Amino acid sequence: MKLKRVAVIVLAGLFVYLSLYTWNLRTGHLDTLAENTGLDAVRLVLKPGRWLADQVAAFWQRYVYLVGLQEKNDQLQAQVDELLMERNSLRERAMSTDRLEKLLAFTPPQAWERVGARVIARRMGPNALLETLVLDKGSLQGVTADQPVVTPQGVLGRVLRAGFTASTVLLLNDANCRIPVLGQKYRSAGVLAGRGPGRELELKYVNLNAPIEPGELLVTSGLAGSFPKGLPVARVLRVERSDLSLFLDITAEPLMDFEALEEVLLLRRTSGESQASPGGD
Amino acid sequence: MLRALWWIGFSAAAIWAQTLLPGVDFLAAGLVFSFQEEGRGRALLLALIFGLLQEGMGSQPFGASVLWYWFLYLLVSLGQYIFQPRSAPFATLLGLTLGLLHFLQTYAMATLAVKAVPLDRVLLESLLQAVVFPLEWLLVDRLYPARMRGHGQPV
Numbered sequence: 001m002k003l004k005r006v007a008v009i010v011l012a013g014l015f016v017y018l019s020l021y022t023w024n025l026r027t028g029h030l031d032t033l034a035e036n037t038g039l040d041a042v043r044l045v046l047k048p049g050r051w052l053a054d055q056v057a058a059f060w061q062r063y064v065y066l067v068g069l070q071e072k073n074d075q076l077q078a079q080v081d082e083l084l085m086e087r088n089s090l091r092e093r094a095m096s097t098d099r100l101e102k103l104l105a106f107t108p109p110q111a112w113e114r115v116g117a118r119v120i121a122r123r124m125g126p127n128a129l130l131e132t133l134v135l136d137k138g139s140l141q142g143v144t145a146d147q148p149v150v151t152p153q154g155v156l157g158r159v160l161r162a163g164f165t166a167s168t169v170l171l172l173n174d175a176n177c178r179i180p181v182l183g184q185k186y187r188s189a190g191v192l193a194g195r196g197p198g199r200e201l202e203l204k205y206v207n208l209n210a211p212i213e214p215g216e217l218l219v220t221s222g223l224a225g226s227f228p229k230g231l232p233v234a235r236v237l238r239v240e241r242s243d244l245s246l247f248l249d250i251t252a253e254p255l256m257d258f259e260a261l262e263e264v265l266l267l268r269r270t271s272g273e274s275q276a277s278p279g280g281d
Numbered sequence: 282m283l284r285a286l287w288w289i290g291f292s293a294a295a296i297w298a299q300t301l302l303p304g305v306d307f308l309a310a311g312l313v314f315s316f317q318e319e320g321r322g323r324a325l326l327l328a329l330i331f332g333l334l335q336e337g338m339g340s341q342p343f344g345a346s347v348l349w350y351w352f353l354y355l356l357v358s359l360g361q362y363i364f365q366p367r368s369a370p371f372a373t374l375l376g377l378t379l380g381l382l383h384f385l386q387t388y389a390m391a392t393l394a395v396k397a398v399p400l401d402r403v404l405l406e407s408l409l410q411a412v413v414f415p416l417e418w419l420l421v422d423r424l425y426p427a428r429m430r431g432h433g434q435p436v
Protein backbone atom coordinates (compact mmCIF):
# COMPACT_ATOMS: atom_id res chain seq x y z
CA MET A 1 0.00 0.00 0.00
CA LYS A 2 1.39 3.35 -0.96
CA LEU A 3 2.08 5.89 1.73
CA LYS A 4 -0.21 8.37 -0.02
CA ARG A 5 -3.14 5.95 0.18
CA VAL A 6 -2.57 5.31 3.88
CA ALA A 7 -2.50 9.04 4.52
CA VAL A 8 -5.78 9.47 2.62
CA ILE A 9 -7.45 6.67 4.64
CA VAL A 10 -6.21 8.16 7.94
CA LEU A 11 -7.28 11.71 7.08
CA ALA A 12 -10.65 10.64 5.62
CA GLY A 13 -11.37 8.51 8.71
CA LEU A 14 -10.47 11.34 11.07
CA PHE A 15 -12.60 13.77 9.09
CA VAL A 16 -15.62 11.45 9.14
CA TYR A 17 -15.17 10.70 12.84
CA LEU A 18 -14.79 14.34 13.93
CA SER A 19 -17.71 15.42 11.73
CA LEU A 20 -20.00 12.74 13.20
CA TYR A 21 -18.82 13.48 16.74
CA THR A 22 -19.38 17.24 16.61
CA TRP A 23 -22.65 16.98 14.67
CA ASN A 24 -23.95 14.50 17.24
CA LEU A 25 -22.84 16.72 20.14
CA ARG A 26 -25.00 19.50 18.73
CA THR A 27 -28.05 17.49 17.63
CA GLY A 28 -27.93 14.16 19.52
CA HIS A 29 -29.42 12.41 16.43
CA LEU A 30 -26.81 9.65 16.35
CA ASP A 31 -27.28 8.91 20.07
CA THR A 32 -31.02 8.58 19.45
CA LEU A 33 -30.37 6.37 16.41
CA ALA A 34 -28.08 4.08 18.43
CA GLU A 35 -30.60 3.90 21.30
CA ASN A 36 -33.51 3.08 19.01
CA THR A 37 -31.67 0.51 16.91
CA GLY A 38 -28.67 -0.98 18.73
CA LEU A 39 -30.18 -1.08 22.22
CA ASP A 40 -33.49 -2.48 20.93
CA ALA A 41 -31.71 -5.11 18.84
CA VAL A 42 -29.84 -6.21 21.96
CA ARG A 43 -33.17 -6.63 23.77
CA LEU A 44 -34.52 -8.64 20.84
CA VAL A 45 -31.57 -11.03 21.14
CA LEU A 46 -31.43 -11.30 24.94
CA LYS A 47 -35.11 -11.38 25.87
CA PRO A 48 -35.93 -14.92 24.54
CA GLY A 49 -32.91 -16.34 26.35
CA ARG A 50 -33.89 -14.66 29.61
CA TRP A 51 -37.47 -15.91 29.18
CA LEU A 52 -36.20 -19.46 28.72
CA ALA A 53 -33.95 -19.17 31.79
CA ASP A 54 -36.92 -17.86 33.83
CA GLN A 55 -39.10 -20.77 32.70
CA VAL A 56 -36.43 -23.30 33.68
CA ALA A 57 -35.92 -21.59 37.06
CA ALA A 58 -39.69 -21.49 37.67
CA PHE A 59 -39.97 -25.19 36.78
CA TRP A 60 -37.13 -26.01 39.19
CA GLN A 61 -38.72 -24.05 42.01
CA ARG A 62 -42.22 -25.39 41.38
CA TYR A 63 -41.52 -29.09 41.07
CA VAL A 64 -38.10 -29.89 42.48
CA TYR A 65 -37.12 -27.35 45.08
CA LEU A 66 -39.90 -28.01 47.57
CA VAL A 67 -37.75 -28.93 50.56
CA GLY A 68 -38.48 -26.71 53.56
CA LEU A 69 -41.40 -24.97 51.87
CA GLN A 70 -43.76 -25.43 54.85
CA GLU A 71 -41.13 -24.07 57.25
CA LYS A 72 -40.50 -21.07 54.99
CA ASN A 73 -44.24 -20.51 54.70
CA ASP A 74 -44.64 -20.37 58.50
CA GLN A 75 -41.75 -17.89 58.81
CA LEU A 76 -43.25 -15.67 56.11
CA GLN A 77 -46.70 -15.82 57.72
CA ALA A 78 -45.21 -14.62 61.02
CA GLN A 79 -43.39 -11.84 59.13
CA VAL A 80 -46.63 -10.81 57.41
CA ASP A 81 -48.39 -10.54 60.79
CA GLU A 82 -45.62 -8.32 62.16
CA LEU A 83 -45.64 -6.13 59.05
CA LEU A 84 -49.43 -5.77 59.21
CA MET A 85 -49.19 -4.45 62.77
CA GLU A 86 -46.39 -2.08 61.79
CA ARG A 87 -48.40 -0.88 58.78
CA ASN A 88 -51.42 -0.08 60.93
CA SER A 89 -49.30 1.95 63.32
CA LEU A 90 -47.54 3.80 60.49
CA ARG A 91 -50.83 4.50 58.70
CA GLU A 92 -52.12 6.20 61.83
CA ARG A 93 -48.97 8.36 62.04
CA ALA A 94 -49.15 9.19 58.33
CA MET A 95 -52.75 10.37 58.69
CA SER A 96 -51.83 12.59 61.61
CA THR A 97 -48.91 14.01 59.55
CA ASP A 98 -51.33 14.78 56.72
CA ARG A 99 -53.62 16.61 59.12
CA LEU A 100 -50.74 18.64 60.56
CA GLU A 101 -49.37 19.52 57.10
CA LYS A 102 -52.82 20.68 56.02
CA LEU A 103 -53.09 22.71 59.20
CA LEU A 104 -49.75 24.41 58.45
CA ALA A 105 -50.69 24.94 54.77
CA PHE A 106 -47.80 22.86 53.34
CA THR A 107 -47.75 22.25 49.56
CA PRO A 108 -48.52 18.53 49.13
CA PRO A 109 -45.63 16.45 47.77
CA GLN A 110 -45.88 15.38 44.16
CA ALA A 111 -47.17 11.89 43.47
CA TRP A 112 -45.03 9.24 41.76
CA GLU A 113 -46.05 5.95 40.25
CA ARG A 114 -44.03 2.73 39.93
CA VAL A 115 -43.52 0.59 36.86
CA GLY A 116 -41.80 -2.78 37.14
CA ALA A 117 -39.01 -3.77 34.73
CA ARG A 118 -36.84 -6.83 34.29
CA VAL A 119 -33.03 -6.74 34.14
CA ILE A 120 -31.94 -8.42 30.87
CA ALA A 121 -28.22 -7.60 30.89
CA ARG A 122 -25.45 -5.80 32.70
CA ARG A 123 -22.51 -3.82 31.37
CA MET A 124 -21.68 -5.16 27.89
CA GLY A 125 -19.49 -4.42 24.86
CA PRO A 126 -16.20 -2.55 24.42
CA ASN A 127 -17.92 0.82 24.99
CA ALA A 128 -19.20 -0.16 28.43
CA LEU A 129 -17.41 2.54 30.37
CA LEU A 130 -20.02 3.01 33.11
CA GLU A 131 -21.61 0.58 35.58
CA THR A 132 -24.98 -0.06 33.98
CA LEU A 133 -27.93 -2.44 33.69
CA VAL A 134 -30.12 -3.01 30.64
CA LEU A 135 -33.88 -3.11 31.33
CA ASP A 136 -36.64 -4.54 29.13
CA LYS A 137 -38.70 -1.33 29.16
CA GLY A 138 -38.15 1.70 26.91
CA SER A 139 -39.72 4.93 25.69
CA LEU A 140 -42.77 3.05 24.33
CA GLN A 141 -43.57 2.16 27.96
CA GLY A 142 -42.97 5.76 29.08
CA VAL A 143 -39.33 5.45 30.18
CA THR A 144 -37.29 8.64 29.79
CA ALA A 145 -33.70 9.63 30.60
CA ASP A 146 -32.97 10.57 34.25
CA GLN A 147 -35.97 8.65 35.59
CA PRO A 148 -35.25 7.22 39.09
CA VAL A 149 -34.80 3.45 39.37
CA VAL A 150 -35.39 1.78 42.75
CA THR A 151 -35.87 -1.60 44.39
CA PRO A 152 -37.84 -2.35 47.58
CA GLN A 153 -34.53 -1.90 49.48
CA GLY A 154 -33.82 1.57 48.13
CA VAL A 155 -32.41 3.64 45.26
CA LEU A 156 -30.54 1.78 42.53
CA GLY A 157 -29.69 4.60 40.09
CA ARG A 158 -31.24 6.50 37.21
CA VAL A 159 -32.05 5.90 33.54
CA LEU A 160 -29.08 6.88 31.40
CA ARG A 161 -30.62 6.35 27.97
CA ALA A 162 -33.88 4.94 26.66
CA GLY A 163 -34.51 3.09 23.40
CA PHE A 164 -37.99 2.13 22.14
CA THR A 165 -38.23 -1.12 24.12
CA ALA A 166 -35.09 -1.18 26.29
CA SER A 167 -33.20 1.24 28.49
CA THR A 168 -29.87 1.56 30.26
CA VAL A 169 -29.59 2.39 33.97
CA LEU A 170 -26.57 4.10 35.54
CA LEU A 171 -25.93 2.41 38.88
CA LEU A 172 -25.36 4.13 42.20
CA ASN A 173 -21.92 2.54 42.62
CA ASP A 174 -20.49 3.99 39.39
CA ALA A 175 -17.70 6.49 39.97
CA ASN A 176 -19.61 9.06 37.89
CA CYS A 177 -22.90 8.82 39.81
CA ARG A 178 -23.83 11.56 42.34
CA ILE A 179 -27.01 11.79 44.44
CA PRO A 180 -27.81 14.51 47.01
CA VAL A 181 -28.82 12.87 50.30
CA LEU A 182 -29.73 13.62 53.92
CA GLY A 183 -29.05 11.62 57.08
CA GLN A 184 -32.41 10.18 58.13
CA LYS A 185 -31.87 10.85 61.84
CA TYR A 186 -29.86 14.11 62.08
CA ARG A 187 -30.71 15.53 58.58
CA SER A 188 -27.09 16.38 57.68
CA ALA A 189 -26.86 17.02 53.94
CA GLY A 190 -24.22 15.70 51.55
CA VAL A 191 -23.62 14.22 48.12
CA LEU A 192 -23.33 10.45 47.81
CA ALA A 193 -20.80 9.33 45.19
CA GLY A 194 -19.89 5.89 43.84
CA ARG A 195 -16.34 4.55 43.78
CA GLY A 196 -16.76 1.69 41.32
CA PRO A 197 -18.00 -1.91 41.43
CA GLY A 198 -17.46 -3.84 44.67
CA ARG A 199 -16.35 -0.73 46.53
CA GLU A 200 -18.01 1.30 49.25
CA LEU A 201 -19.70 4.62 48.55
CA GLU A 202 -18.44 8.02 49.65
CA LEU A 203 -20.51 10.77 51.27
CA LYS A 204 -19.01 14.11 50.27
CA TYR A 205 -19.32 17.71 51.44
CA VAL A 206 -20.61 17.07 54.98
CA ASN A 207 -19.34 19.82 57.29
CA LEU A 208 -16.90 18.89 60.09
CA ASN A 209 -19.39 19.87 62.77
CA ALA A 210 -22.44 18.21 61.14
CA PRO A 211 -24.11 15.51 63.25
CA ILE A 212 -23.96 12.08 61.60
CA GLU A 213 -23.18 8.62 62.96
CA PRO A 214 -22.32 5.12 61.71
CA GLY A 215 -25.44 3.06 61.02
CA GLU A 216 -27.52 6.10 60.06
CA LEU A 217 -29.63 5.65 56.95
CA LEU A 218 -29.07 8.10 54.09
CA VAL A 219 -32.19 9.14 52.17
CA THR A 220 -32.67 11.22 49.01
CA SER A 221 -32.93 14.94 49.72
CA GLY A 222 -35.05 15.66 46.64
CA LEU A 223 -32.84 18.65 45.79
CA ALA A 224 -31.48 17.36 42.47
CA GLY A 225 -34.91 17.47 40.90
CA SER A 226 -35.01 13.88 39.69
CA PHE A 227 -35.57 11.76 42.83
CA PRO A 228 -38.54 11.90 45.21
CA LYS A 229 -37.60 12.97 48.72
CA GLY A 230 -37.00 10.38 51.45
CA LEU A 231 -36.03 7.25 49.50
CA PRO A 232 -33.38 5.14 51.30
CA VAL A 233 -30.06 5.12 49.40
CA ALA A 234 -27.24 3.83 51.64
CA ARG A 235 -26.14 3.29 55.24
CA VAL A 236 -23.24 5.12 56.91
CA LEU A 237 -20.34 2.79 57.70
CA ARG A 238 -17.57 5.03 59.02
CA VAL A 239 -17.24 8.70 59.96
CA GLU A 240 -13.69 10.06 60.18
CA ARG A 241 -12.30 13.53 60.73
CA SER A 242 -9.63 14.70 58.34
CA ASP A 243 -6.98 17.24 59.36
CA LEU A 244 -6.59 18.37 55.76
CA SER A 245 -10.21 18.83 54.73
CA LEU A 246 -13.09 21.08 55.72
CA PHE A 247 -15.45 18.12 55.37
CA LEU A 248 -15.93 14.81 57.16
CA ASP A 249 -14.53 11.68 55.56
CA ILE A 250 -17.61 9.42 55.41
CA THR A 251 -17.93 5.95 53.94
CA ALA A 252 -21.33 4.35 53.24
CA GLU A 253 -22.54 0.99 51.98
CA PRO A 254 -25.31 0.44 49.43
CA LEU A 255 -28.51 -1.24 50.61
CA MET A 256 -28.53 -3.95 47.95
CA ASP A 257 -26.34 -6.36 46.05
CA PHE A 258 -26.08 -4.87 42.55
CA GLU A 259 -25.02 -8.20 41.07
CA ALA A 260 -28.13 -10.06 42.25
CA LEU A 261 -30.80 -7.77 40.80
CA GLU A 262 -33.43 -9.33 38.56
CA GLU A 263 -36.35 -6.91 38.75
CA VAL A 264 -36.46 -3.18 39.46
CA LEU A 265 -39.01 -0.38 39.71
CA LEU A 266 -39.01 2.74 37.56
CA LEU A 267 -40.53 5.85 39.18
CA ARG A 268 -42.32 8.49 37.17
CA ARG A 269 -44.43 11.48 38.04
CA THR A 270 -48.13 10.86 37.73
CA SER A 271 -49.77 12.63 34.80
CA GLY A 272 -51.42 15.97 35.43
CA GLU A 273 -48.83 16.95 38.04
CA SER A 274 -45.94 17.95 35.85
CA GLN A 275 -44.94 21.01 37.89
CA ALA A 276 -42.18 20.33 40.42
CA SER A 277 -43.18 20.99 43.99
CA PRO A 278 -40.98 21.61 47.02
CA GLY A 279 -41.82 18.43 48.83
CA GLY A 280 -41.49 15.97 46.05
CA ASP A 281 -38.86 17.07 43.59
CA MET B 282 -29.94 -15.86 2.30
CA LEU B 283 -27.63 -18.36 3.98
CA ARG B 284 -25.03 -15.61 4.40
CA ALA B 285 -27.55 -13.29 6.07
CA LEU B 286 -28.68 -16.08 8.40
CA TRP B 287 -25.10 -16.93 9.25
CA TRP B 288 -24.26 -13.34 10.19
CA ILE B 289 -27.50 -12.95 12.19
CA GLY B 290 -26.59 -16.10 14.12
CA PHE B 291 -23.04 -14.86 14.63
CA SER B 292 -24.26 -11.45 15.88
CA ALA B 293 -26.70 -13.04 18.33
CA ALA B 294 -23.99 -15.36 19.71
CA ALA B 295 -21.55 -12.43 19.98
CA ILE B 296 -24.10 -10.28 21.86
CA TRP B 297 -24.66 -13.11 24.34
CA ALA B 298 -20.90 -13.52 24.72
CA GLN B 299 -20.59 -9.79 25.40
CA THR B 300 -23.03 -10.08 28.31
CA LEU B 301 -20.77 -12.74 29.83
CA LEU B 302 -17.48 -10.84 29.33
CA PRO B 303 -18.19 -7.09 29.61
CA GLY B 304 -15.70 -4.80 27.91
CA VAL B 305 -14.71 -7.31 25.22
CA ASP B 306 -15.72 -6.93 21.56
CA PHE B 307 -16.91 -10.29 20.20
CA LEU B 308 -18.13 -8.78 16.92
CA ALA B 309 -14.69 -7.56 15.76
CA ALA B 310 -13.36 -11.02 14.83
CA GLY B 311 -16.35 -11.60 12.53
CA LEU B 312 -15.87 -8.21 10.95
CA VAL B 313 -12.19 -8.89 10.19
CA PHE B 314 -13.08 -12.31 8.79
CA SER B 315 -15.78 -10.77 6.58
CA PHE B 316 -13.29 -8.17 5.33
CA GLN B 317 -10.81 -10.89 4.46
CA GLU B 318 -13.28 -13.39 3.00
CA GLU B 319 -16.16 -11.36 1.58
CA GLY B 320 -14.56 -8.06 0.65
CA ARG B 321 -14.88 -4.39 1.55
CA GLY B 322 -18.55 -3.84 0.56
CA ARG B 323 -20.05 -6.54 2.76
CA ALA B 324 -17.64 -5.78 5.59
CA LEU B 325 -18.67 -2.11 5.47
CA LEU B 326 -22.33 -3.08 5.82
CA LEU B 327 -21.48 -5.31 8.78
CA ALA B 328 -19.36 -2.53 10.31
CA LEU B 329 -22.36 -0.15 10.15
CA ILE B 330 -24.64 -2.69 11.86
CA PHE B 331 -22.04 -3.71 14.45
CA GLY B 332 -21.21 -0.06 15.13
CA LEU B 333 -24.86 0.73 15.89
CA LEU B 334 -25.14 -2.34 18.12
CA GLN B 335 -22.03 -1.39 20.11
CA GLU B 336 -23.09 2.24 20.42
CA GLY B 337 -26.57 1.17 21.56
CA MET B 338 -25.39 -1.20 24.28
CA GLY B 339 -22.42 0.92 25.40
CA SER B 340 -22.24 3.96 27.64
CA GLN B 341 -19.63 6.15 25.94
CA PRO B 342 -20.36 9.26 23.89
CA PHE B 343 -21.26 8.42 20.26
CA GLY B 344 -18.26 7.84 18.02
CA ALA B 345 -16.23 5.33 20.04
CA SER B 346 -17.29 2.46 17.77
CA VAL B 347 -16.64 4.51 14.62
CA LEU B 348 -13.09 5.09 15.81
CA TRP B 349 -12.70 1.50 16.99
CA TYR B 350 -13.80 -0.16 13.70
CA TRP B 351 -11.98 2.40 11.60
CA PHE B 352 -8.72 1.54 13.43
CA LEU B 353 -9.49 -2.13 12.85
CA TYR B 354 -9.92 -1.50 9.11
CA LEU B 355 -6.63 0.42 9.04
CA LEU B 356 -4.79 -2.33 10.91
CA VAL B 357 -6.07 -5.11 8.62
CA SER B 358 -5.44 -3.06 5.48
CA LEU B 359 -1.88 -2.24 6.49
CA GLY B 360 -1.18 -5.68 7.98
CA GLN B 361 -2.02 -7.60 4.83
CA TYR B 362 0.88 -5.95 2.98
CA ILE B 363 3.39 -7.04 5.62
CA PHE B 364 2.02 -10.33 7.02
CA GLN B 365 0.13 -13.38 5.78
CA PRO B 366 -3.35 -11.91 6.44
CA ARG B 367 -5.40 -15.08 6.97
CA SER B 368 -3.22 -16.78 9.52
CA ALA B 369 -3.27 -17.43 13.26
CA PRO B 370 -0.10 -15.32 13.92
CA PHE B 371 -1.67 -12.30 12.18
CA ALA B 372 -4.91 -12.77 14.16
CA THR B 373 -2.83 -12.95 17.37
CA LEU B 374 -1.00 -9.77 16.43
CA LEU B 375 -4.31 -8.05 15.70
CA GLY B 376 -5.66 -9.25 19.06
CA LEU B 377 -2.67 -7.79 20.91
CA THR B 378 -3.02 -4.48 19.07
CA LEU B 379 -6.76 -4.37 19.77
CA GLY B 380 -6.08 -5.05 23.45
CA LEU B 381 -3.70 -2.09 23.61
CA LEU B 382 -6.11 0.03 21.59
CA HIS B 383 -9.01 -0.77 23.95
CA PHE B 384 -7.01 0.54 26.89
CA LEU B 385 -5.85 3.72 25.10
CA GLN B 386 -9.20 4.49 23.51
CA THR B 387 -11.26 3.94 26.68
CA TYR B 388 -8.89 6.14 28.66
CA ALA B 389 -8.90 8.85 25.97
CA MET B 390 -12.70 8.83 25.52
CA ALA B 391 -13.28 8.90 29.29
CA THR B 392 -10.87 11.84 29.64
CA LEU B 393 -12.58 13.69 26.78
CA ALA B 394 -16.01 13.12 28.34
CA VAL B 395 -14.67 14.04 31.84
CA LYS B 396 -15.64 10.65 33.25
CA ALA B 397 -13.86 8.64 35.93
CA VAL B 398 -12.60 5.27 34.71
CA PRO B 399 -11.34 2.29 36.77
CA LEU B 400 -8.03 1.60 35.03
CA ASP B 401 -7.51 -1.83 36.63
CA ARG B 402 -10.78 -3.02 35.12
CA VAL B 403 -9.96 -1.60 31.68
CA LEU B 404 -6.55 -3.30 31.83
CA LEU B 405 -8.18 -6.66 32.51
CA GLU B 406 -10.62 -6.10 29.64
CA SER B 407 -7.70 -5.27 27.33
CA LEU B 408 -5.95 -8.53 28.24
CA LEU B 409 -9.15 -10.47 27.65
CA GLN B 410 -9.65 -8.74 24.29
CA ALA B 411 -6.11 -9.71 23.25
CA VAL B 412 -6.76 -13.38 24.14
CA VAL B 413 -10.33 -13.66 22.86
CA PHE B 414 -9.83 -12.07 19.42
CA PRO B 415 -7.49 -14.65 17.81
CA LEU B 416 -9.36 -17.60 19.32
CA GLU B 417 -12.67 -16.28 18.03
CA TRP B 418 -11.19 -15.49 14.60
CA LEU B 419 -9.99 -19.11 14.33
CA LEU B 420 -13.43 -20.35 15.40
CA VAL B 421 -15.18 -18.19 12.80
CA ASP B 422 -12.73 -19.36 10.13
CA ARG B 423 -13.52 -22.98 11.03
CA LEU B 424 -17.30 -22.57 11.28
CA TYR B 425 -17.86 -20.36 8.22
CA PRO B 426 -19.79 -22.58 5.74
CA ALA B 427 -17.69 -23.96 2.86
CA ARG B 428 -20.44 -23.27 0.31
CA MET B 429 -20.27 -19.53 1.08
CA ARG B 430 -16.53 -19.32 0.56
CA GLY B 431 -15.13 -17.90 -2.63
CA HIS B 432 -18.29 -15.95 -3.57
CA GLY B 433 -17.13 -12.57 -2.36
CA GLN B 434 -14.23 -10.38 -3.37
CA PRO B 435 -11.64 -11.06 -0.67
CA VAL B 436 -9.24 -8.25 0.17
